[in-house]
Amino acid sequence: MNQPIRQGDVYLVPVDAIPAKITPVARDAGRIILAYGEVTGHAHAITAPEATLLSATDNARFLRIVGAGGATLTHEEHGAIAIAPGEYRVVIGREWTDAMSARQVID
């Protein structure tokens, strides 16, 4: 089993399987953007062609990396992390609000 990876607000959890009903997410200028910082313009990004971002019907997102080489997760202010081939659930950090519910962390 692959290792869980965290880079800033982004947490990648290895999974055994991903939902059958799933759609690929289009790249943004050639990059997969897992999270985008609106006040810094920085992004948690992957450029490797071996990587595909997938979205399930409940909006859960998964990352699939094929081939032997894996992919690299980069960010302007965090160290780059090598991601081993496999399938991952993409979890973005969240925080609590007055509305008795959580919302995604905005940065």
Added chain:
Amino acid sequence: MRLDKLTPDQEALLPVIRDEWLAVGLSTERADRARAEAGVRAAYAAAKLPPPAIVVWLESPLQGVVGAEYLRLLLDRMAMGTGDQVRDQVWDQVGGQVEGQVRDQVGRAIWGQHEAGWLAYYAAIARFGLSDLTHPLDGITEVARSAGWWWSFRDAVLLTERPLRVQRDERNRLHAEDGPAIVYPDGWGVWSWHGVRVPREIIETPADQVTAEGIAGESNVEVRRVLVERIGAERYLALAKAKLVNRDDWGALWAIAAPVPMRIVELINSTPEPDGHSKRYFLRVPETRERRDADACVGCGASLAAVPGTAHQAVAWSYSSCTACYVPVVQT
């Protein structure tokens, strides 16, 4: 002519060209209007267009956007057209070498406000003997060297001034502690704290007037961190009368009683800053069992602790995980 590999002399020129274009991108000189307008005419000629009959000068990008946003399509088309033509012939051959040394550094330093990032690349190519290929960019290059943002239309051009001041920190991120980090002649500007763009009041409110409620009410976690950094994390916790609930290897969990009951977890960034200090973030976690939505661990499906009791539970909660499933082996 074809460029397959840079000679040592050409490689030695790259830092020179980089610095030249950094200076272009960061210039706070008044616009050289005659030179900019000549550049505009050359750019129009390269696009096989007659020179624009109407020339308008404004004071800032904001004024420019308001005046011209909906007609910027033409500029895009022109830049792309000339850019692609050059790019196809030179990009693959030498792109990697030049991009690594020039394009990235300039692009990052000027925060995309100007064209210097990509023009530096073609300026290098031109310097290495392929000026026949880059010739269509000469006009755009002249404007970049002599003015701020500009917009082109078939019969008109709108140009704007350069900023009066650009302030950066030791890592070249926009940063000013007493006012705008970039300011234009009309007063429009950008407030920024170590590269984090923030509203004016975040920078200009005196530190002794920043309140714990103001910090807790800030919805953007980076902007909140800036506020905490300005007054100091210890002072923030004291102002909020925060009580320590738990401290473990993952961080510290604090409880705040008033005016709104809250639990916040204090986390230390995994990647330290170059000066050795690490950014401290404060994230709010549930302080109540009341829920609008069900909450299960994304890893194993187990239900999560309704009110995190340890810093580990709190950080795991923020990634929708139970503590058993929140075990990042690699983190930055």
